[in-house]
Amino acid sequence: MSALLQLDKATIRFGGLTAVSELDLQVGCNELVGLIGPNGAGKTTAFNLITGVYQPTAGGIAFDGSSIVGRKPCQITARGIARTFQNIRLFSSLSVFDNVRAVFHLHLRGDVRQALWRGRAFEREEKSIADRVMELLEIFQLGRFRHEPARSLSYGDQRRLEIVRALAAQPKLLLLDEPAAGMNSTEKVELTRLIRFIREKFSIAVLLVEHDMQLVMGICERLVVLDYGLKIAEGTPEEIRQNPKVIAAYLGE
Amino acid sequence: MNLRHAKTVLLGAIALSLVASLFSRHISGYPLFVAYNIGISLIMAVSLNLINGYTGQFSLGHAGFMAVGAYSSAVITNHFGDLNVFAANAVFTFALLAGGLAAALAGLLVGVPTLRLRGDYLAIVTLGFGEIIRVILQNMEAVGGARGLSVTHGWTNLFWTFGLAAVTVYVVAALVNSTYGRGFIAVRDDEVAAEAMGINSTKYKVTAFAVGAFFAGIAGGLYAHAIQFLTPNGFGFMLSIAYVVMVILGGMGNTIGVILAAILLTLLPEGLRMLADIEHLPGIAGSRPLSWVENTRMIIYSLLLIVLMLTRPQGLFTLRRRSR
Numbered sequence: 355m356s357a358l359l360q361l362d363k364a365t366i367r368f369g370g371l372t373a374v375s376e377l378d379l380q381v382g383c384n385e386l387v388g389l390i391g392p393n394g395a396g397k398t399t400a401f402n403l404i405t406g407v408y409q410p411t412a413g414g415i416a417f418d419g420s421s422i423v424g425r426k427p428c429q430i431t432a433r434g435i436a437r438t439f440q441n442i443r444l445f446s447s448l449s450v451f452d453n454v455r456a457v458f459h460l461h462l463r464g465d466v467r468q469a470l471w472r473g474r475a476f477e478r479e480e481k482s483i484a485d486r487v488m489e490l491l492e493i494f495q496l497g498r499f500r501h502e503p504a505r506s507l508s509y510g511d512q513r514r515l516e517i518v519r520a521l522a523a524q525p526k527l528l529l530l531d532e533p534a535a536g537m538n539s540t541e542k543v544e545l546t547r548l549i550r551f552i553r554e555k556f557s558i559a560v561l562l563v564e565h566d567m568q569l570v571m572g573i574c575e576r577l578v579v580l581d582y583g584l585k586i587a588e589g590t591p592e593e594i595r596q597n598p599k600v601i602a603a604y605l606g607e
Numbered sequence: 608m609n610l611r612h613a614k615t616v617l618l619g620a621i622a623l624s625l626v627a628s629l630f631s632r633h634i635s636g637y638p639l640f641v642a643y644n645i646g647i648s649l650i651m652a653v654s655l656n657l658i659n660g661y662t663g664q665f666s667l668g669h670a671g672f673m674a675v676g677a678y679s680s681a682v683i684t685n686h687f688g689d690l691n692v693f694a695a696n697a698v699f700t701f702a703l704l705a706g707g708l709a710a711a712l713a714g715l716l717v718g719v720p721t722l723r724l725r726g727d728y729l730a731i732v733t734l735g736f737g738e739i740i741r742v743i744l745q746n747m748e749a750v751g752g753a754r755g756l757s758v759t760h761g762w763t764n765l766f767w768t769f770g771l772a773a774v775t776v777y778v779v780a781a782l783v784n785s786t787y788g789r790g791f792i793a794v795r796d797d798e799v800a801a802e803a804m805g806i807n808s809t810k811y812k813v814t815a816f817a818v819g820a821f822f823a824g825i826a827g828g829l830y831a832h833a834i835q836f837l838t839p840n841g842f843g844f845m846l847s848i849a850y851v852v853m854v855i856l857g858g859m860g861n862t863i864g865v866i867l868a869a870i871l872l873t874l875l876p877e878g879l880r881m882l883a884d885i886e887h888l889p890g891i892a893g894s895r896p897l898s899w900v901e902n903t904r905m906i907i908y909s910l911l912l913i914v915l916m917l918t919r920p921q922g923l924f925t926l927r928r929r930s931r
Contacts, residue, residue: 405803431805443800445793447860456789460805466814469785470778472614476785483786523805 364413388574395580436525444504451500457522620773628766646768652853652869654822660860662815663795668737674842676706676824677831703828710824718816744839755838763833858922
């Protein structure tokens with residue numbers, strides 16, 4: 355069985371700078387893979403390549419069997435990849451409820467005309483969506499905030515909301531971009547639990563970019579290490595921990 | 608916003624405007640025209656609110672769409688001589704729709720090339736577009752060019768004006784207050800995040816422009832058949848600004864606020880004019896003691912706007928925290 359996500363010598367150059375160079379990356383269904391490396395290694399750029407924000411200069415990116423090169427971000431999300439952002443990007447003027455609800459348009463069966471006509475079918479579907487949004491919010495203990503504007507939540511709750519919002523897209527692959535940034539150790543323990551829970555309950559694959567080594571080593575099944583746009587190592591946390599190239603990249607030579 | 612009874616309210620409003628229309632058969636002149644102006648401003652402001660307020664696309668060319676609708680509908684109705692009531696209403700319906708569709712087409716023409724522009728650049732391009740329409744009309748001899756176009760039939764009445772205003776409010780509100788409609792606001796708040804959540808920002812922006820322009824075109828048609836004389840210069844940049852002010856004053860993305868702002872700002876110049884016409888004030892000698900208001904009307908208007916923007920930039924009518 356081929357991998358869910360497959361990068362094949364994916365490369366992107368910005369003028370003279372090669373941000374990601376010939377990256378081979380695979381994520382299988384329900385796998386939990388970590389993408390690590392020093393700052394500037396190209397991790398977020400790799401995310402942007404996968405989600406269609408950037409087009410690769412060379413190489414291929416395939417998801418669920420078909421190529422996604424050249425597809426727009428909204429199309430790629432519709433195919434089953436959802437992400438969170440390094441600096442939280444919620445819809446600030448919308449409520450917590452609406453932030454999640456907005457994503458449910460992906461699953462709308464009616465169309466715009468239904469919204470105008472407002473018949474029984476429309477009301478039924480809106481009710482069903484509202485129920486599903488509340489269900490998601492409740493699972494992650496955000497239900498009581500549902501009418502609050504998203505920007506009024508605490509930092510940790512905002513991060514959680516962003517993950518919930520991504521899950522609303524019903525993805526097969528979830529990309530988490532530094533989800534632990536700015537968290538204290540208690541929150542990080544909670545986050546670890548959360549990621550494990552998500553992966554189990556929703557049966558999705560997770561690709562995680564993170565700087566906190568303890569978190570990453572503790573949770574990921576496999577690690578891919580980038581440095582200056584190149585993959586320098588790949589393996590289990592044990593193998594990576596002892597890899598001299600990785601140590602050199604982080605500590606400098 | 609809960610729209611459970613939206614359709615009932617819409618039908619009620621249309622019925623009310625029909626009744627008002629029948630009763631106003633014998634009123635004519637200036638007060639009636641002010642009433643039409645309120646309805647037309649309502650349609651313009653609410654439709655612009657969809658583009659500027661809800662979708663965050665700062666458009667400064669809304670008067671251009673109005674012009675397209677005004678001229679298109681006038682050209683159609685001018686073909687007909689005197690008609691009986693039924694035929695007149697039929698033709699008027701057709702002409703208004705045609706004007707709206709022509710304006711919607713113009714909206715698409717503006718919306719598509721401006722997709723990648725933000726903020727100031729988008730504002731300038733839409734402004735330019737409004738000017739392009741004005742200049743084209745000015746040089747189109749077929750519609751009178753700079754000399755203007757006479758509109759034969761004064762078919763606008765309270766029913767059409769407020770009936771269509773109710774429809775506009777309904778359409779914009781119904782559109783935005785749905786799961787689909789949350790997408791407009793998502794695009795405004797964070798376009799990159801919206802795209803990442805599967806929201807096709809291109810489609811939403813273009814839809815906002817097309818729908819907004821459509822109703823501006825309808826407003827134009829109503830205007831044409833009320834004032835019965837059109838000039839290209841009547842649809843310039845300043846008119847676009849007037850509607851943008853209504854949207855900002857009402858609170859960008861607050862339909863009820865924008866409705867109130869549109870009514871207020873349409874009545875304000877009239878109110879000032881009435882002030883200027885007051886014959887006598889107790890304790891002050893001479894007639895028309897406030898006549899200076901007439902000359903300083905625009906200054907007062909502008910000062911009021913400055914004060915409002917300084918004290919309540921979120922809009923006059925934003926009642927609660929914006930979590931719509």
